[in-house]
Amino acid sequence: MKRYEQFAEQIATLIRQGVLAAGERIPSVRQASRHYGISQSTVFQAYYLLENRGLIAARERSGYFVLENARVLEHARVLENARALEHARGPEHAQRQENEPQDGAAHTVPTQVAVSELVFSVLESLQDTSTVPFGSAFPSAELFPLSRLAASMTRALRAMSPQSIGADMTSGHPDLRRQIALRYRLGGMQPELNELVITNGAMEALSLALQCVTEPGDLVAIEAPTFYASLQLLERLNLRAVEIPVDPDRGLDIDVLAERLARLPIKACWLMSHLHNPVGVSLDETRKQQLYRLLKQHQVALLEDDAYAELYFGDTPPRPIKAFDDDGLVMHCGSFSKCLAPGYRVGWVSGGRFAAAIERLKLMTSISPSLPAQAAIADYLQHGGLDRHLRRLRQRLEQQQGLMLAAAQQYFPAETRVTRPEGGYFLWFEFPARVDSLSLFRQAMSAGVSLAPGPIFSATGDFRHCARLNYGHLWTERSERAMKTLGQLMTANSGGV
Amino acid sequence: MKRYEQFAEQIATLIRQGVLAAGERIPSVRQASRHYGISQSTVFQAYYLLENRGLIAARERSGYFVLENARVLEHARVLENARALEHARGPEHAQRQENEPQDGAAHTVPTQVAVSELVFSVLESLQDTSTVPFGSAFPSAELFPLSRLAASMTRALRAMSPQSIGADMTSGHPDLRRQIALRYRLGGMQPELNELVITNGAMEALSLALQCVTEPGDLVAIEAPTFYASLQLLERLNLRAVEIPVDPDRGLDIDVLAERLARLPIKACWLMSHLHNPVGVSLDETRKQQLYRLLKQHQVALLEDDAYAELYFGDTPPRPIKAFDDDGLVMHCGSFSKCLAPGYRVGWVSGGRFAAAIERLKLMTSISPSLPAQAAIADYLQHGGLDRHLRRLRQRLEQQQGLMLAAAQQYFPAETRVTRPEGGYFLWFEFPARVDSLSLFRQAMSAGVSLAPGPIFSATGDFRHCARLNYGHLWTERSERAMKTLGQLMTANSGGV
Structure with missing residues (x-):
């Protein structure tokens, strides 16, 4: 150059x-x-x-x-370059996956820099509020009881004593800790109170937990596809990803994980056992137990991201893998961001044997999440209302899922495959092979519709015919039209964009 | 073993x-x-x-x-061990400082693990609210307008629109950004609005900023003594500290820094130019300019921790080094924690040329600080009251400083030296050589009085006869008695504890 x-x-x-x-x-x-x-x-x-x-x-x-339009043009160019890169190494890459080398090294050193750039390009383009937010990672904040939370905040701040602020910053708001422990107990679990570390959302919980069980250069088993933040975090901490495929119907492929654990010095495993992002699949209890036994056998720490724990559509809450943890190996990360209080930034990790280390790292990194936010959520949980709100929220999301599925069936190419998750607010689409989701993203953005293209969920640029669509926003005529637009773009480009 | x-x-x-x-x-x-x-x-x-x-x-x-008493006993044992370790390597260590090796390597690889243990032991012992909190790092929360802030919170949450939550998480609350920019302008500075990244307190700002300008193994110039969090952070990020002495009257020794910069591949410099923690000294404007020119000449990024910016006792706010930054090299970190809203956890960094990188890292690490806290502070700043509150706060701190100085003169050994900072809430004491501040800490804790012993502010275990005392809590009979107790302990132990 x-x-x-x-x-x-x-x-x-x-x-x-x-x-x-x-x-x-x-x-x-x-x-x-x-x-x-x-x-x-x-x-x-x-x-x-x-x-x-x-x-x-x-x-x-x-x-x-x-x-x-300079910024949008630049985003598009970065995406194109990433796509060109994939094309260039396409065939060998596919082959490499088939005939994997014995030491697994080539497969475990992914091209993460391009991924991070891609993710940021997509995230930044989502900020335009005039765009239909199918690509968003968040459900609409209108689904949440913001004014009731505000009332809780007012009450909680009145009750907050200046003397307690110091201690609460170190260990978290005591009422909130108790309320979180209580919800674990409702789910039949008995985590020790001192296993809980309150964090600045689940993202900080995951970031701290990962740092507590790894050193730079270590291998971490992650899902493919996976929540892109895990790819970014691994990249930042100089960790290497071992991708384990996720089956849309059964979830993480435990046989592949077993084989990798036997062969590679994997230090930690990071996964979502429930309502996986982006695929939406959940592991059944048998598989959860099987997975736990496997990790325990190898003494590999598990980072269980359970941010969608409360968003199940069925009658009973699914139990996380943490429920089977009799050895303190599971760091179970939760959050109020997706079920109650967006923007409040309160999450936690039930850290098992790593809890004390996580708490110390938190003190060194950000000291404490905001106390007023913790106090407001604690008040809301104490004065009831959560379960009623959650019932309504789940009902609403289930309806919206139905509407998006119907629109997809009407407008998307017939060969399109889609998951039907039992909760959450994402659908994972696999389009016909002729559809390139990065191209589709670019064209859809010009037409005022966003989506999350498949390659941002992979360290190796896979899932090029896939995309994640968010149905967590109020379903309107505009949503309907946006689905139609996407369908038309895919048909117009049937020649292979 | x-x-x-x-x-x-x-x-x-x-x-x-x-x-x-x-x-x-x-x-x-x-x-x-x-x-x-x-x-x-x-x-x-x-x-x-x-x-x-x-x-x-x-x-x-x-x-x-x-x-x-098991926990207290264990803290004491850790402290004793650390002290024994220092004794063991005492003489050579002192000599090493005099005849420093040419490559500087030995001096730049400090024994940081012991420091972190020490710091945590001290911090944990401070949690007992029955102890007189001279060792605390925070001023009393009673000094702050908590009920007015609560009113701002109520008003702000009423005005918060669900639609804006997503965008505000990425870039921070827009009103807060504007208010912070405005305060910079009042100080005669014109940072670009897009240089500002809102963070979870100054601690997160410092942590993100440091990560953006260093790689593991890099050298970072820090002050000696220094805020212990910088030692912990360097340790965690596998960075090596180059300690630059701080003179109690003039501040950082710029000649030593110049010599080190010329000789060592230092990647960043981290300091407090104003009301240094723990010493309390401020650099004058000439030195600030001199320091900036030096760093610019070597193109070394500066992490300027200015958490006490608003706590000056004089008539005019001192300008930070950032005021002279014409090359985007200074990352200026501020916070509302020590001047307005303890526990809200809202800080920021004016990141110069590194701002975009810092913002991205923030998105990957914790996404966003709490939005309600940001909105409440923005409302408080907008509806006035800050300057009146700050005037009262400064007055009160100045009075309390006078009371602690008087008590120290009355009760502490005559040879004790002490700084007289022009702001903040810390005094830095240098006791007679016979006083070991770790022993003093242990004995004082048993007598219900805390202090921050000198060695926690150094990577090399120095400052053994020094301690930082906090006068930021309401001065009462109890405070007076606590000073007397400290004085008695130092006299009783004149044989050399």
């Missing part, structure tokens, strides 16, 4: 990251030359390139400005 | 960490033998050892129980 191309890339990155916003002036040729220590002609060449790419424009006598 | 000693150590650690609490039953000899795969006689020997140490006791026919 030549110097002017490098410099153009730097500016493009700033645009993609939103550091240089639409309408903003970029440094003049002279300023840039001085600031970056490059010649004026290099800067000029770089700006010429960026103009040609449609990212910036010169205005007479006032310099260069970022154009309105 | 024999097997039974190892096992005893495991149980003692659980007691120290509070996993096994006072009064709790520990596993029976038979259970422990089965669970840990060791012989019953090994377990028995271990329990016998723990009984002799005064940690557990057998009750007839009901097994072994943790004794009331």
Whole structure:
């Protein structure tokens, strides 16, 4: 890459990251030359390139400005590049998976950098509120009892004593801890109170728990597909992913996991046993027990992400793998973000034998999640209302799932396959082989509809014909039209986009 | 170490960490033998050892129980061991500092594990509310307008729209961002709005910022003494500390820093330019500029911890080093925890050229700090009252500083030296050489008074005759008596504890 191309890339990155916003002036040729220590002609060449790419424009006598659509264009380009990369290594890659090398090394060193870029591009493009949010990771906040929570907050802050703030920051709000322990007991589990660490949402719980059981370079077994945050976290902590396939009907392939555990020095396993993101599948109890025995046999710690624990459609709450943990190996992570209080950022981990280490790491990293949020949720849980709210929420999500499934059947290509999860707010689609979900994403975004393309859920760029769609927002005419648009895009591109 | 000693150590650690609490039953000899795969006689020997140490006791026919004082005893033992370790390497260590090796390696690989244990022991012992909290890191929450904040919270939650929750989680509450930017402008600074990343307190800001500019193994210049959290964080991220001395009157020794920067591949510098913790000193503007030029010349990123920005006693707010940053090198970290809203956990970093990277890392680590807390603080800032509150707070802290200084003069040994910071809520004492602050800490804790012993502020176990005392709590008869107690302990131990 030549110097002017490098410099153009730097500016493009700033645009993609939103550091240089639409309408903003970029440094003049002279300023840039001085600031970056490059010649004026290099800067000029770089700006010429960026103009040609449609990212910036010169205005007479006032310099260069970022154009309105620059950011979207840059996202699209990153996606295209990632796709090109996949195409380039497509055939060998597929073959490599079939005839896996004996040491498993090639398969366990995934191309994570591209994934993280992809994920951020997708996340950033979702921020436009005029887009139909099928690609969102969150259910609509309108589904939650925000005004009742606000009343709880008012009451809780009145009761909060200044003297208790110090101690509560170290160990979490005591009423909240008790309420969480109580819900475990309702589910037939008896975790020790001192196993609970309150965190800034489940994300922080997962991040701390993973750090407590791994060192840089370690292998971690994750699902394929998987929640993209796990890929980003592994990348950041210099951990290597061993991908274990998830079957849409039965969940994680335990035989493959057993084989990998026997062969590779895996340090931890990270999975969702219930309402898996993105596939939506849950393990049945027999498989959960089987899985636990396997991990216990190898003394491998389990990071059980159970953020959707309360979003089941059936009559009885499924038990997590944690319910079978008689050896303190399971770190069970939960959250109120998806079932009660979005934006409050309160989660927890029931950390088993790692709880004390997780609490210490939390103190070193962020000290404590917000106390008013903890106190408000504790008050809400104490004064009842949660179960009634959850019943309504589940009913509503189940209805919305039905509406999205019906629309998919009506508008999507006939060969499309889809899961029918027993809860949550995601559907996982497998489109006909001619549909490339990254292309579809790009085209759909231009048409005002988002979706989560399959490759962001994999360290190896798989699931190119798949996508996750969110039905956790109120179903309206607009949703219906958006489904139709997606269907049309897939049909129009039947030649292979 | 024999097997039974190892096992005893495991149980003692659980007691120290509070996993096994006072009064709790520990596993029976038979259970422990089965669970840990060791012989019953090994377990028995271990329990016998723990009984002799005064940690557990057998009750007839009901097994072994943790004794009331076990945890405190264990803390004391850890402290003693750390002290013994220092004694053991004392002379060579001191000499090593004088005749420093050319490559600086020995001096830049500190014994951090012991420090972290020490810090946690001290922090845990502070949780007892019956103790006079001179060792605390926080000012009393009673100094803050908690009920006014609660009113702001109620108003803010009423105004919060469910639709905005998603976007606000990514980029922070927009009103809060604007208010923070406004306060920078009042101080004559013009940071770009998109340089601001809202975080879960200053601690998360510092943790994210440090990770964005370093890789494991890198060298980071820190102050000696320094805020202990920086030592813990460096330890956790496998970074190596290069300690730069802080002079109680003039602050960081810039000449030493210049020499180190010239000689060592230092990747970042972490410091407090204003009301340094624990010493209390501030750099004057000339030194701040000098320091900035030096860092800019070496293109070394600066992590400027400015958590006490608002706690100055003078008439005009001191400007941070960030005010001189024309190259985006300074990551300026602030917080509302120490000046307005303890326990709300809202801080920020004005991240310069690293802002976009910090924001991404935040999304991967904890997604977002609590939105209700952000909204409440934004409302409070908008509806005025902050400046009046701050004036009262500063006045009160200044009075309390005077009271503690007077008490120290009355009760502490005559040779004691003390700083007189122009703000904040800490005094840094240097006691006569015969006083060992770890011993003093242990004895003071038994007498119901806490303090922060010098060695927890150093990677190399220095400052053994120093201690930090907190005057940020209401000054009462009890405080007065506690100062007297400390003075008596130091006199009683004049033989050298």
